[in-house]
Amino acid sequence: MLDLISQLIVNSLMLSGLYTIITIGLSLIFVLMGILDFTHGIKILLAGYISFWLISWGSHPALALAISVGVMTLIGSALYAGPVKRVSDIHFTTLLVTLGISYIIEGLVSIYQPPQTIIIAKSVTGLTVPLSIDIAGLKFSTALVETFVFSLSIIVLFQLLLKRTMFGITLRALVEDKETTSLMGVNPSTRLLLSIAIVSAISGVAGFFYMRSFGGTIGDWTLILGKAFALTLFVGKTTNLQALFLMALILAFTENIIGTLISISVKDIAAVIVIILSLIFKYREV
Amino acid sequence: MKLTKIISYLVFITALLALGPYILLDAKSLFFHYAMVYGYLLLIAISWNYLYTLTGMVSLGLQLYFGTAVYATALFINLTNNLAIAVAASFLISALLSLAVSILLIRLRGLSFTIGSWMFAEGSLLIMLNVPGMGGSQGYGIPTIQIPVKELYVASVIAIVLTFLATYILTNGKLGFGARGVKHLELLAGTLGLNIPLYKIIVLTISHLIAALAGILYMLYVKYTDPYTAFSIMWSIEAIIISVIGGINTLLGPFVGGAVYLVIHEYVRFLYAELNILITGAIMVFFGLAYKEGIMSFVNKMVMRRKQQPVKLLSKIA
Numbered sequence: 001m002l003d004l005i006s007q008l009i010v011n012s013l014m015l016s017g018l019y020t021i022i023t024i025g026l027s028l029i030f031v032l033m034g035i036l037d038f039t040h041g042i043k044i045l046l047a048g049y050i051s052f053w054l055i056s057w058g059s060h061p062a063l064a065l066a067i068s069v070g071v072m073t074l075i076g077s078a079l080y081a082g083p084v085k086r087v088s089d090i091h092f093t094t095l096l097v098t099l100g101i102s103y104i105i106e107g108l109v110s111i112y113q114p115p116q117t118i119i120i121a122k123s124v125t126g127l128t129v130p131l132s133i134d135i136a137g138l139k140f141s142t143a144l145v146e147t148f149v150f151s152l153s154i155i156v157l158f159q160l161l162l163k164r165t166m167f168g169i170t171l172r173a174l175v176e177d178k179e180t181t182s183l184m185g186v187n188p189s190t191r192l193l194l195s196i197a198i199v200s201a202i203s204g205v206a207g208f209f210y211m212r213s214f215g216g217t218i219g220d221w222t223l224i225l226g227k228a229f230a231l232t233l234f235v236g237k238t239t240n241l242q243a244l245f246l247m248a249l250i251l252a253f254t255e256n257i258i259g260t261l262i263s264i265s266v267k268d269i270a271a272v273i274v275i276i277l278s279l280i281f282k283y284r285e286v
Numbered sequence: 287m288k289l290t291k292i293i294s295y296l297v298f299i300t301a302l303l304a305l306g307p308y309i310l311l312d313a314k315s316l317f318f319h320y321a322m323v324y325g326y327l328l329l330i331a332i333s334w335n336y337l338y339t340l341t342g343m344v345s346l347g348l349q350l351y352f353g354t355a356v357y358a359t360a361l362f363i364n365l366t367n368n369l370a371i372a373v374a375a376s377f378l379i380s381a382l383l384s385l386a387v388s389i390l391l392i393r394l395r396g397l398s399f400t401i402g403s404w405m406f407a408e409g410s411l412l413i414m415l416n417v418p419g420m421g422g423s424q425g426y427g428i429p430t431i432q433i434p435v436k437e438l439y440v441a442s443v444i445a446i447v448l449t450f451l452a453t454y455i456l457t458n459g460k461l462g463f464g465a466r467g468v469k470h471l472e473l474l475a476g477t478l479g480l481n482i483p484l485y486k487i488i489v490l491t492i493s494h495l496i497a498a499l500a501g502i503l504y505m506l507y508v509k510y511t512d513p514y515t516a517f518s519i520m521w522s523i524e525a526i527i528i529s530v531i532g533g534i535n536t537l538l539g540p541f542v543g544g545a546v547y548l549v550i551h552e553y554v555r556f557l558y559a560e561l562n563i564l565i566t567g568a569i570m571v572f573f574g575l576a577y578k579e580g581i582m583s584f585v586n587k588m589v590m591r592r593k594q595q596p597v598k599l600l601s602k603i604a
Binding site: 036083086087091092093094095096097099100101102103104105106107108110111222223226229230233265266268269272273275276279280 | 344390397402415416561574
């Protein structure tokens with residue numbers, strides 16, 4: 001029993017890193033623009049698909065990751081500078097446009113890729129690695145270990161960016177008081193565009209490792225989006241990555257425990273219940 | 287306009303719309319197919335628009351009540367083989383579900399409400415996939431009952447007209463004014479003694495029951511569904527598109543928006559059937575970007591401007 005619980009905790013910890021980097025982009029856009037970007041889920045899956053296609057055409061996984069990060073940075077920035085910025089004032093038009101873009105991307109991907117689960121089987125290093133390794137009686141999935149290492153690195157780097165650089169300080173100042181920060185000579189539009197580019201790049205990494213850890217179909221974007229929304233709304237209008245990571249850990253642990261003890265088919269139901277409960281009982285006005 | 291006058295107009299329109307095609311057209315006519323699709327899309331759009339107009343809440347979870355009504359109707363028809371019992375039971379289950387969910391949902395505001403409403407519907411989809419005896423992802427149907435399409439059409443017209451009348455009365459009555467007070471000045475409305483949670487729960491439940499009515503009509507017409515269709519977020523999205531086209535905050539907006547949406551969607555889908563999801567996305571982006579005020583809001587403004595012109599002239603002279 002103790003082994004099982006330890007295994008569950010380890011798996012959840014590894015997964016929570018992925019959930020955190022999945023949510024960072026959505027959370028920062030929400031904090032800076034006050035909108036929930038519905039294109040976030042599809043962007044993550046698109047990055048996963050681009051990586052998968054590149055690898056299947058013979059590319060090195062690390063190169064595929066770099067290219068999908070680059071593509072996502074461009075797509076994310078273009079979407080923000082174009083349609084999203086234009087409609088961000090009205091709640092339901094933002095919803096309509098961002099959801100519409102998601103469906104367009106889903107439709108375009110479906111034309112090329114048949115609706116079946118895809119997975120990135122190769123390690124990001126390009127080396128042949130075993131599916132899992134045993135350490136101290138615990139089983140570690142190599143895909144999850146890779147995901148965790150990359151996720152944690154990104155979380156640490158992003159935290160350093162926010163706390164230690166002038167860019168991060170001005171960004172946090174914009175979150176606190178946009179008007180005063182603008183009067184101090186900070187250009188909000190440039191800062192916003194740059195932040196969108198950075199978080200889109202992070203989405204690219206998240207997409208690669210989502211496909212590496214779980215695999216999925218293009219239609220999975222709604223569930224990814226639901227989880228990211230819940231974590232974002234739970235943390236509220238702050239740039240608190242520790243709170244985000246903690247909530248991601250709770251979500252991952254619930255999913256894992258239900259998936260192991262009851263059935264893998266009901267683990268998503270448990271996730272939805274956690275999302276609803278977290279929204280209702282940890283409510284913040286947004 | 288007086289209520290009696292509106293009712294008499296509505297009775298006339300109902301008779302015209304229901305009996306005209308019923309007498310003149312053949313049951314195989316495509317008109318009935320499009321009329322039924324228009325009917326349930328319109329009802330779900332009225333449901334969304336009513337909730338938004340009175341409370342300002344943007345729901346993405348109407349498919350929960352739509353889907354529940356779809357499955358409840360099918361289940362009770364299969365159990366009892368009695369249409370009246372099935373419809374009544376479907377309404378009752380939807381109302382109870384709505385009450386239970388609304389009590390939790392009213393704690394949320396703004397974007398949290400939108401996501402919360404959506405998550406309830408997503409949860410129900412996942413649950414429905416795992417409910418034994420309901421077909422799972424294979425779907426569930428009502429093979430035992432045959433309702434002639436013409437009769438279903440007449441029922442649909444009556445249901446729409448009654449829904450319109452009910453929303454008109456509720457929007458312009460005490461409930462409507464109270465709810466709008468809560469929408470614009472919640473804190474003040476609370477201090478004035480208005481029971482804010484009660485107002486919200488009532489409006490939410492009415493809105494959800496309209497969505498359930500759409501679900502009942504859908505099931506009686508289509509006779510087969512699966513969780514991915516019945517609990518699809520597309521129902522809520524289509525409701526928003528229709529309201530945006532027709533005019534949000536107007537009672538007639540969904541009627542006009544529904545017709546425009548149906549024509550565009552069916553025509554483009556007819557041309558490029560395999561690109562359905564892409565086309566729906568393109569329609570959403572187009573109307574989201576082009577949104578100004580909707581057709582009926584524009585018409586209302588023009589009418590108001592015309593009415594005000596003599597006053598403006600008089601004030602100029604003065």
